[in-house]
Every structure is written in structure tokens, then in C-alpha cells.
Amino acid sequence: MPAVIVGxxxxxxxxxxxxxxxxxxxxxxxxxxxxxxxGGGGGNTGDFMMTNTVLSVTNSFDPDIIDSNNKANN
Structure with missing residues (x-):
């Protein structure tokens, strides 16, 4: 379907x-x-950003070995 961009x-x-x-x-x-x-508010990008984070805890435990396989796409 063709794209119509307004703005x-x-x-x-x-x-x-x-x-x-x-x-x-x-x-x-x-x-x-x-x-x-x-963490909370760490990956925000854009114009005029304002983040107010009081407490942030990031769980980075990742028990799986392979998350995404994209070798066939190259």
C-alpha cells in the first residue's frame, strides 16, 4: 500500500x-x-528530553545462550 505522509x-x-x-x-x-x-531513563533520545528517575534497578541476568540468529539474512 502506498505511503501518504502528512506533515x-x-x-x-x-x-x-x-x-x-x-x-x-x-x-x-x-x-x-x-x-x-x-537503567530507567538511560536510553532516551530526542529533542527537549527531561527524565526524572528516583530509583533505577536493572536486572542484566541473561541465562540463554543465543538471543537472535540472523546469519541467513546477510
Missing amino acids: AVKVTNVGGNGTINVGDVLQIAPKSTNKSNL
């Missing part, structure tokens, strides 16, 4: 593995994956 579109940064799609697409598969453990 402004702001793309500030696209990394080497980033994907921007506007319009028809059948499948978008990731070429790389990663995992991050961030």
Missing part, C-alpha cells in the same frame, strides 16, 4: 545498518542485532 519527516541520523522505508515493502530483515541493558 514533516525528520531523519537525523541513519547508521551503517539502518533502514528507512517509506512505501510498499514485503519484508525487512535485520542484518545485525545487539542487546543493551539500560
Whole structure:
């Protein structure tokens, strides 16, 4: 289905593995994956951010060995 964009579109940064799609697409598969453990308010990005965090506890225990397999997508 074609995309109809009403208003402004702001793309500030696209990394080497980033994907921007506007319009028809059948499948978008990731070429790389990663995992991050961030506390409360640690991963916020954007214009005019304000975070108020009184207490933050992050559980980073990860017992599984493989989280995401994307070798076939390369």
C-alpha cells in the first residue's frame, strides 16, 4: 500500500545498518542485532528530553545462550 505522509519527516541520523522505508515493502530483515541493558531513563533520545528517575534497578541476568540468529539474512 502506498505511503501518504502528512506533515514533516525528520531523519537525523541513519547508521551503517539502518533502514528507512517509506512505501510498499514485503519484508525487512535485520542484518545485525545487539542487546543493551539500560537503567530507567538511560536510553532516551530526542529533542527537549527531561527524565526524572528516583530509583533505577536493572536486572542484566541473561541465562540463554543465543538471543537472535540472523546469519541467513546477510
